[in-house]
Amino acid sequence: MAAGGYQRRGCCPGGNLARSGGTGGAGCDAGTGADAIRDREQVRLLANALAKLPPDRLVADMVDLPDEAGEEAWILGARIRDELIAAAQAGAAPPPLRNDCFALPPGVHWTPVEEALAHLKARMQVVTPLQIVPLDQAMHRVAAADVAALRANPPLPNTAVDGYGFAGARGAGSHRLTLAKGRAAAGDRPGMVPEGQAIRVLTGAALPQGVDTVVLQEDVVLDGAEVTFQGPVKAGSNTRRAGEDVQAGDPVLRAGRRITAPDLALLAATGNAEVAVRAALRVGVLSTGDELVAAGNPASDGQIFDANRPMLLAMLQRFGHQPVDLGQVGDDRAALRGVLDDAAGQVDVILTSGGASAGDEDHVSALLEEAGAMGLWRIAVKPGRPLALGMWQGKPVFGLPGNPVAALVCTLIFARPALAVLAGESWPVPQGFDVPAGFSKRKKAGRREYLRARMRDGRAEVFASEGSGRISGLSWAEGLVELPEPAAEVAPGDMVRFIPYGSFGL
Ligand SMILES: Nc1nc2c(c(=O)[nH]1)N[C@H]1C(S)=C(S)[C@@H](COP(=O)(O)OP(=O)(O)OC[C@H]3O[C@@H](n4cnc5c(N)ncnc54)[C@H](O)[C@@H]3O)O[C@H]1N2
C-alpha cells in the first residue's frame, strides 16, 4: 500500500480508519497521478478549513472522502484527520488566556527568577491556530501534533557499498562464486539470485532475494563470469537492514518542536509530505518614550536613537515568530492606549520597552494596571528588575524595561520561553556550560545576575562594565554568564555557567 500504516474502510481487510500498526495493507488500487494530486489538494484545503473549527465540531465533522477519491488521497485524508484530532485534543483551538494570568501571589516583593519562570510556565498556553502545510512550507514552524513514520527507512534491506552480493558468511581463505546475470541498482525492484551465486550490486540497491551479504568491489578479483575474494566475511557485511533507522509507525516528530532542516529530511524519508503546524505567532514590538527617535532621523539634544526596537524585532525573527513593527509612541497615555488598541486587533502578543517601572512617565505599567490585568513583577534579577506583564484586550503584553541591556536579558530569560509556549512550542531551557571564569567579581546575595560574556581561550570573560545602558557590551558579548542567587566571590579559574546567545536561539 502506498503510504502504509492506514487502510481504507471497506476495501482492505480489517481497515477502519485506524492505524494498522505500520504493517500496511495490500490489494487496494492506488489513485492515479493527476486525480491523486487533485484530491490531496482538496484534502489539504478541507483539513485547513476543519482546523479552524472548535475541537468538538472538528471531531464530529471529520473529513469523509467519497469512494471515488484515489487511495493515496484517502490515506492522506485519514492521516490528516488523525493528526487533527490529536492536535484538537492537545488544544488546537485553545481557550483564551485568563485575564489574571500574570497576577502574582500577594505579599511577594522580590520574586526569584525560578519562581517567576514557574509562574509563566504554568499560565502560558498555545494561542495560534493549526494549519496543514506541505514540507516546503514547514521549515521553522512548530509541529502541532506528533507525526509517525508512514514508511520504514530504509524500506527494504539494501547494500551500503558498490560490490558483489551473495547469501551467508564465508570462512577464512579464498572463495570463488559464479556471477548471476544482470545487476541490482538503487531503485530496481528486488530480483532473485540463484543459490551459491553472486550478483553485481550498486550502493542503495534493494538486496535481491538470495542475497544478504556484500563484499566491496575493491576486495574482489573479477575473472570472466566469476568473482574471487578472500574470507572471512561475516553474514550481513556491508548491508543495511530494513527499518534499521526508523520503523513504520515510529514517532518522527513530536508536537511542540520547531521544525529543522534535518526534521524535513526525516519527514520526507518516512513518507510524510504534509505536517500539521501552528500558524506563526505574531508579536508586535513597540518602543515608548518621548526621548526616542528612529535611527536615520534628526535627533535634538536630549533625544536618543531607538535601539530596542530593531534589536527586539530581529530577536523575534530568530525565535521563529512573525515580528510586527508597531513603531514608537511618546509618553502620552492616550496615544499609547490607541496604539495598544490597534495592536490588539492585529497581533497575538505585544512587547513594549520603556515605561515599565512606576515613575511619573511609566505609562505602560500605568495603563496595564488601569486595565485591571497587570502584574508589576519586581524580579530578583540584575539587570531587568521591573517587568510589567498584563493583558490588553485579551492579548498578553510584556512590558520590558527600557534600558537595552535589561530589555535583552528580560526577553531572553522571561519573554522567550513564554512566547515559545504561546506559539505552541515546548518550554525551552537554554543549554548552559560550566566553564572556568576569566574574571573576578564579588556578588551580593539575594538576586540572580546575568553578565555579558564571551569565551576566549577556554575561559569566560565578561564585559568591563555592568551598566544597563551600555549597548556596546551587548554587541561585544557572545552570551551571558549566569550567577545564581547566593552571595559569591568569583576568582579566575572558578567554574561559572556560560550560556551562549545560540542557546537562546539567537
Ligand atoms: N526609583 C526607581 N527607579 C528606577 C528603578 C527602580 O527600581 N526604582 N529601576 C531602574 C531599572 S533597574 C530600570 S531597567 C529602569 C526601567 O525603567 P523603565 O522600563 O520605566 O524604562 P524608561 O525609564 O522608559 O527607560 C530607561 C532607560 O532606557 C532608555 N530607553 C528606553 N527605551 C529605549 C529604546 N527603545 N532604545 C534605547 N534606549 C531606551 C531610556 O532613555 C532610559 O535611559 O528604571 C530604573 N529606574
Ligand code: MOO
Ligand atoms: O533592569 Mo535595570 O537595567 O536592572 O538596571
